[in-house]
Amino acid sequence: xxxxxxxxxxxxxxxxxxxxxxxxxxxxxxxxxxxxxxxxxxxxxxxxxxxxxxxxxxxxxxxxxxxxxxxxxxxxxxxxxxxxxxxxxxxxxxxxxxxxxxxxxxxxxxxxxxxxxxxxxxxxxxxxxxxxxxxxxxxxxxxxxxxxxxxxxxxxxxxxxxxxxxxxxxxxxxxxxxxxxxxxxxxxxxxxxxxxxxxxxxxxxxxxxxxxxxxxxxxxxxxxxxx
Numbered sequence: 688x689x690x691x692x693x694x695x696x697x698x699x700x701x702x703x704x705x706x707x708x709x710x711x712x713x714x715x716x717x718x719x720x721x722x723x724x725x726x727x728x729x730x731x732x733x734x735x736x737x738x739x740x741x742x743x744x745x746x747x748x749x750x751x752x753x754x755x756x757x758x759x760x761x762x763x764x765x766x767x768x769x770x771x772x773x774x775x776x777x778x779x780x781x782x783x784x785x786x787x788x789x790x791x792x793x794x795x796x797x798x799x800x801x802x803x804x805x806x807x808x809x810x811x812x813x814x815x816x817x818x819x820x821x822x823x824x825x826x827x828x829x830x831x832x833x834x835x836x837x838x839x840x841x842x843x844x845x846x847x848x849x850x851x852x853x854x855x856x857x858x859x860x861x862x863x864x865x866x867x868x869x870x871x872x873x874x875x876x877x878x879x880x881x882x883x884x885x886x887x888x889x890x891x892x893x894x895x896x897x898x899x900x901x902x903x904x905x906x907x908x909x910x911x912x913x914x
Contacts, residue, residue, distance in 0.1 A: 688912050689817050695719025695907035696879045697741060697827070697848065703817050706730045706787045709754070710813065710824060713743030719879050719907045724748055731787065734758035735826035736799035737765070737807025740879070746771055757790060761808030765801060779809050788817035793837055795828035797854070812837075820844070820913050823867065827876065830859035834866040844913055845869035845900075848876035849890050850883030857890045864894045864902075872902045873911065 692700035696719050699710040708731045714724040717740075724744035732745055732754045742762075749756050749771045756766055756774040763776040777783060782791035792811040799807035812826040820843040825834075827848055845867045848854035854876055855863065864872050872894055877885040891902035903911055 688914075689820060689822075691822075691844070691873075691905075691911045691913065693873075693875070693905040693907060693909055693911075694722055697735075697876045698743070699824070699846070699875075700727075701815075701817075701822075703787050708733060708787060709748065711735055711741035711743065711826075712745055712748055713740050715744050717743070717879070722908070725751075728752060729754040731785065732756050733790065733813055734762050735795065735813060735824070736797060736810035737762055737801045737805070738799065738827070739802040741827070742801060742807075749773070757785070759792065759799075759808035759811060761806060762799075765805055765807070779811060782814075788815060790815055793823070794831065794833060795826040796831055797827040797829070818913075822846075822913065823869065825863070827854045830855045830863050832866065834863050838867045838869070842867055842869035844871045844873060844911075846873045846875050849874040849885050849887065850877040850879075851885065852882050854883075857885055857893065860890065861893045861897065864900055865898050867900075868898070869900055871911075871913075872900045873905060874902070 689703040701708040709729045746769045760776040763774040791814040795810040797810040799810040813824045815822040822844045824846040847860045849860045887904040
């Protein structure tokens with residue numbers, strides 16, 4: 688059974704079949720977590736886009752652990768220039784079978800540039816097929832109607848940003864939950880800073896009152912076993 692660990696903001700760990708995956712490993716400077724980048728393990732790192740609060744500690748962790756970086760072509764090329772040895776470039780709409788399962792990059796409506804201003808390619812969401820389950824991490828995005836296409840085939844878990852200002856807020860995220868129809872919805876990208884302050888329990892009530900989905904609100908450091 689695959690297990691998700693929430694590290695706060697939009698940083699996730701995923702354990703499956705003895706393989707450790709980090710998604711958007713922003714530890715240094717992340718006020719929502721006490722975990723240090725130096726204490727993390729990873730076989731794979733998945734980056735949705737290049738903004739500093741997602742790119743975070745990618746290079747340091749990848750160089751220390753030898754983890755394979757999975758992201759768009761531009762992000763992979765940039766990180767390889769920083770010394771990342773193992774990487775697998777992809778792009779929007781493409782999928783690939785990895786040892787942990789299949790990963791596909793999906794559309795996300797956002798921006799993507801590195802902290803130094805370098806272009807970071809197209810932002811993405813991630814659709815993972817792991818242990819017979821389908822997990823969608825929307826990444827940083829606005830609401831878009833083609834989420835209904837991502838939902839085809841069914842979703843077990845959908846991770847959605849609710850912070851507003853930089854991404855969709857609770858109202859649009861609730862509309863996204865309707866389009867996606869996932870068994871479980873988990874909010875992310877909120878309460879890290881005052882500008883994205885939100886009430887996740889209010890979001891839970893909104894979604895559960897209008898859909899058949901269950902909302903799981905995780906505190907930083909908490910885990911969720913994907914049933």
